[in-house]
Amino acid sequence: MSASLEKGINALKEQVDSTVAAFFSSCVHCGMCSDACLFYTETGNPASTPIHKAEPLRRIWKAEYTLLGRVGKMFGLTAKVDDELLTNWETSVYDNCTLCGRCSMVCPMGLDIALLIRKTREGMAAAGHAPEGLIGATKRAVTIGSPMGVKLPALMAQIKHVEKDTGMTIPLDVVGAEYMLLLSSMEIMNFPEFIEATAKIFDKAGVSWTIATEAFEATNSGIQIGVADIAKELVQRIVDAAEKLQVKTVISPECGHAYMAIRWEGPNLIGKPFNFKVRHILEVLDEFRQDGRLKITGKETQRLTYHDPCQVSRRGGVIEQPRNLINMFAENFVEMPDGGKMNWCCGAGGGVSSNERADEVRLKVFQRKKDQLDEIKPDAIISACSNCRIHLEDGLEEYNMDIPLMSLTETLAEHLAD
Amino acid sequence: MSEIEFLSWVRGQGFQIAVVIFVAGVIIRFAEILMLGRKTNIAEPKGSEMSGGLRTIVTRSFPDKGTFQRSTFTVVAGYIFHIGLFVTIFLFAPHILMFKDVIGFGWPSLPTPIVDAMAVVTIIALLAVLTHRMRDTVLKFLTTKEDYLVWMLTILPLVTGYMAFHRIGLTAPTLLAIHILSVELLLVVFPFTKLMHAFTFALSRWYNGAISGYRGVQS
Numbered sequence: 043m044s045a046s047l048e049k050g051i052n053a054l055k056e057q058v059d060s061t062v063a064a065f066f067s068s069c070v071h072c073g074m075c076s077d078a079c080l081f082y083t084e085t086g087n088p089a090s091t092p093i094h095k096a097e098p099l100r101r102i103w104k105a106e107y108t109l110l111g112r113v114g115k116m117f118g119l120t121a122k123v124d125d126e127l128l129t130n131w132e133t134s135v136y137d138n139c140t141l142c143g144r145c146s147m148v149c150p151m152g153l154d155i156a157l158l159i160r161k162t163r164e165g166m167a168a169a170g171h172a173p174e175g176l177i178g179a180t181k182r183a184v185t186i187g188s189p190m191g192v193k194l195p196a197l198m199a200q201i202k203h204v205e206k207d208t209g210m211t212i213p214l215d216v217v218g219a220e221y222m223l224l225l226s227s228m229e230i231m232n233f234p235e236f237i238e239a240t241a242k243i244f245d246k247a248g249v250s251w252t253i254a255t256e257a258f259e260a261t262n263s264g265i266q267i268g269v270a271d272i273a274k275e276l277v278q279r280i281v282d283a284a285e286k287l288q289v290k291t292v293i294s295p296e297c298g299h300a301y302m303a304i305r306w307e308g309p310n311l312i313g314k315p316f317n318f319k320v321r322h323i324l325e326v327l328d329e330f331r332q333d334g335r336l337k338i339t340g341k342e343t344q345r346l347t348y349h350d351p352c353q354v355s356r357r358g359g360v361i362e363q364p365r366n367l368i369n370m371f372a373e374n375f376v377e378m379p380d381g382g383k384m385n386w387c388c389g390a391g392g393g394v395s396s397n398e399r400a401d402e403v404r405l406k407v408f409q410r411k412k413d414q415l416d417e418i419k420p421d422a423i424i425s426a427c428s429n430c431r432i433h434l435e436d437g438l439e440e441y442n443m444d445i446p447l448m449s450l451t452e453t454l455a456e457h458l459a460d
Numbered sequence: 461m462s463e464i465e466f467l468s469w470v471r472g473q474g475f476q477i478a479v480v481i482f483v484a485g486v487i488i489r490f491a492e493i494l495m496l497g498r499k500t501n502i503a504e505p506k507g508s509e510m511s512g513g514l515r516t517i518v519t520r521s522f523p524d525k526g527t528f529q530r531s532t533f534t535v536v537a538g539y540i541f542h543i544g545l546f547v548t549i550f551l552f553a554p555h556i557l558m559f560k561d562v563i564g565f566g567w568p569s570l571p572t573p574i575v576d577a578m579a580v581v582t583i584i585a586l587l588a589v590l591t592h593r594m595r596d597t598v599l600k601f602l603t604t605k606e607d608y609l610v611w612m613l614t615i616l617p618l619v620t621g622y623m624a625f626h627r628i629g630l631t632a633p634t635l636l637a638i639h640i641l642s643v644e645l646l647l648v649v650f651p652f653t654k655l656m657h658a659f660t661f662a663l664s665r666w667y668n669g670a671i672s673g674y675r676g677v678q679s
Binding site: 058059060061062063064065067068069070071072073074076077078082083086088089091093094107108109110146147148149150151152153154157305306307308309310313314315316319320355356357358359361379380383384 | 488489492493494495496497498499501502503504506507516517520521523524526527530531534535538596597598599600601602603604607652654656657660661663664665666667668669671672675676677678679
């Protein structure tokens with residue numbers, strides 16, 4: 043993709059709709075969003091004030107879609123978007139924002155600031171101002187099929203291990219299966235236990251499922267970097283596989299932005315409704331629980347807490363399901379302060395973990411998570427996003443904290459009754 | 461121009477010009493926003509846009525505990541000057557008479573000493589807000605010339621109104637004329653600045669709540 047300022051400006055123009063106009067019209071510069079953002083609270087850097095990050099998009103809205111802005115433009119009074127501006131904004135938009143959406147919950151005027159920053163990224167990427175790390179991940183996603191470069195043989199090797207360890211068969215490309223499971227590269231490479239856990243649970247629940255060899259990757263670098271065309275292509279691959287296999291439900295794995303991409307942005311990206319359902323793995327498991335398909339044995343007696351992944355909870359709407367599931371096996375569950383829809387981001391979502399330039403800041407802002415954990419002192423943390431999990435482990439190590447991380451699905455599988 | 465001529469101009473033609481610009485400006489701004497439209501969400505919904513949107517219009521007036529603790533000054537000072545503006549603009553007996561004159565009906569007023577005290581409280585709150593804006597790292601960083609202009613145009617009617625009521629400094633007709641002129645300035649600038657939030661906040665909050673509500677989250 044060739045990038046230019048003109049393409050960037052056009053991409054920004056395409057992002058302006060009535061929500062954008064209503065949001066920018068209502069901002070009073072009160073600064074409350076800064077207090078909601080860990081990239082400000084932990085660094086004190088005013089440039090990390092959420093609404094400031096959307097400045098390129100605001101300028102385009104003002105100059106092109108307001109009377110005063112258009113008049114001002116004729117006299118050269120309206121602020122312009124140029125390469126210098128976009129260069130200056132690159133770190134604000136990509137390194138110091140995880141699109142966690144906490145600011146959007148706090149703004150007294152109701153601006154969905156995370157949406158504005160997400161839209162700003164479309165212009166930044168089109169103008170060639172996306173970070174190298176994310177560009178690389180996106181290229182790999184398009185050409186290889188995975189942002190981490192994981193190819194089918196790698197998945198097959200992991201599946202072979204799982205089959206050997208469990209004696210179970212992992213169903214591949216089963217036409218007519220009820221569920222089609224997607225995986226994140228992170229799970230394939232770092233947490234193959236997730237595949238094993240899901241297989242065990244589905245077996246016990248007695249449902250038919252499959253992995254599609256043509257579309258097993260759940261993540262979508264397109265929505266992280268902000269290139270709608272690529273995001274669309276990656277969604278289309280999943281849609282094609284799901285339609286070919288005639289599955290009823292596609293399952294988004296323990297990954298935050300993958301859920302946002304396929305569940306909420308997916309149909310809007312490809313421009314037509316899906317003829318299958320999309321559910322997060324936690325929603326599926328909670329449905330199994332409600333149907334009485336999950337029999338649990340033994341309880342976790344240690345003090346457990348749950349880290350809400352932003353795109354799953356606050357931006358995704360899967361909030362009560364993990365708690366229902368954890369209560370099945372946890373005797374001593376404790377909520378994080380601000381837990382649930384107001385939880386603080388781990389600091390590495392929204393493409394920050396793929397962007398090496400942001401390594402220092404993501405570990406610095408982990409202080410916020412540390413403060414949350416220090417208040418409740420859990421024995422272990424459960425989460426439902428491999429990206430959160432990897433970064434939480436990184437952060438805990440950096441801050442010399444010895445708290446194990448657990449996947450909800452994996453922990454549940456360990457407690458399945460025979 | 462004599463002071464009586466000045467007063468009758470601001471009460472007559474001046475007032476008409478200001479109201480026309482204000483009303484037309486607000487309509488244009490709303491048209492600018494709404495005519496952009498937005499795409500219908502075709503993802504399978506998990507909740508209602510309408511009820512989510514309506515709920516957020518109300519609930520966003522009350523910050524959650526954590527947010528209140530982090531932004532206490534902004535929330536408290538904001539509440540005080542907004543309530544103060546409402547009371548001084550809409551519950552002061554002479555203002556209600558003016559509204560009755562223009563729109564044909566009125567409503568009960570608050571006792572004048574209470575409105576008078578509220579005006580002082582509001583002026584103090586606005587001064588505190590300005591001080592905060594000039595000293596706080598984030599606000600200093602965010603603040604534009606427009607923010608200062610809007611602040612000035614908001615406090616002017618309060619100060620001139622207070623002076624007119626207490627007849628401080630100048631003759632009564634001149635003070636009243638200056639007060640009305642300051643309100644007219646506010647009206648003219650209103651649609652083209654962040655003052656528009658007084659109307660668009662409901663739209664903005666609705667969109668926020670609708671986007672979240674669609675996904676089954678109360679925002």
